[in-house]
Amino acid sequence: MHASTRKLLDERDRADITVPMIAADAGVTPSTIYRRWGDITEVFADVAIERLRPDAPPRETGSVRGDLVAWAQEYLEEMSSPVGRSALRDVVMSGDTNPLQCATFCRTQIETILGRGDPAGSGGQGVVEHVIDHVVAPIVYRILFDLDPLEADRVGVLVDQALDAAVRV
Amino acid sequence: MHASTRKLLDERDRADITVPMIAADAGVTPSTIYRRWGDITEVFADVAIERLRPDAPPRETGSVRGDLVAWAQEYLEEMSSPVGRSALRDVVMSGDTNPLQCATFCRTQIETILGRGDPAGSGGQGVVEHVIDHVVAPIVYRILFDLDPLEADRVGVLVDQALDAAVRV
Missing domain, CATH: 1.10.357.10 (Tetracycline Repressor, domain 2)
Structure with missing residues (x-):
């Protein structure tokens, strides 16, 4: 998840990055990410x-x-x-x-x-x-x-x- | 818009506040807010x-x-x-x-x-x-x-x- 988020952050504006995009890159379902992190702010913070x-x-x-x-x-x-x-x-x-x-x-x-x-x-x-x-x-x-x-x-x-x-x- | 946002911020969690809620309270359409501020982060920042x-x-x-x-x-x-x-x-x-x-x-x-x-x-x-x-x-x-x-x-x-x-x- 971290690797996918970092990769997307290198490629495009953070405002354009969505949970489904991270999920697709990481090969998991979006609900896996929502369950663990709640929302995208927490995903970014975790990577940070x-x-x-x-x-x-x-x-x-x-x-x-x-x-x-x-x-x-x-x-x-x-x-x-x-x-x-x-x-x-x-x-x-x-x-x-x-x-x-x-x-x-x-x-x-x-x-x-x-x-x-x-x-x-x-x-x-x-x-x-x-x-x-x-x-x-x-x-x-x-x-x-x-x-x-x-x-x-x-x-x-x-x-x-x-x-x-x-x-x- | 500012008064409505401040009122909503006093009443509830910021994570629960949406542009349509602010618009309803202020008596304007959501698109008026999106046009002027872009997104809710900017509305909050403007009030701040x-x-x-x-x-x-x-x-x-x-x-x-x-x-x-x-x-x-x-x-x-x-x-x-x-x-x-x-x-x-x-x-x-x-x-x-x-x-x-x-x-x-x-x-x-x-x-x-x-x-x-x-x-x-x-x-x-x-x-x-x-x-x-x-x-x-x-x-x-x-x-x-x-x-x-x-x-x-x-x-x-x-x-x-x-x-x-x-x-x-």
Whole structure:
């Protein structure tokens, strides 16, 4: 089902894709899809969540700051692509547990990075919240509301500010 | 049309609302609505944009910082309400120019506030971008992705950090 949906999304406008089309491509009946997903919004969200799920732990660069900058720049790049933009929109519009799951993917990657540093010096949970509010949130807000995306160079500044701010709290 | 849509949204689940229902309530034909808006997503987005459009300039408290905190706390409160949440989701999912328009409402209010201060000391455009990235973005991200909303107390801290960060750039 996922493969069929992804294939159709690559081929045509999402507004033109219907449950019967996905069913035909996947070789199942439409009612199989309705029974499992309810409607097409949920099918798109399910595909989007799989696209947003990290497929590897964050890259190691030798420092927490370096790992955060590398992860955030990659996240910015992926989410700014047409596929990333659509996936974010599909997740937000589906409601249910999908948006929280998407945010949790980010949180888990950030926690993995911070866990590599000195746990005593990292400020723990406070730092995670700061990175979410000051690095992830601006990246995603600008994409969803069609503002100019963050410049990749600014990601380093935002990471520094988040680490800084967390220390000052 | 707007009044009918708002009335129906107050009465029942949005998933159950159809263009013919809105048309019946408004006393027009469904084709009138399809001609003007295209589909129900656009009708919802149009109603959402009107709900999000500021109806007054930001409150004056005597200082730029105070005005920003007051505005942001009010924005947080409005967007966290069920009506605000739905409006944000409707705007994001509709695409088109709606998301940018919604972000522009915020930008304009912030610019109005900053314009009340000393223009030379305010840092100009840089401050606007910082307030968007560090105050508006975390508020909206947390709402759209179902994280715990920002606490009203933290809004003051975020405004200080944004003003601070802008000065340091």
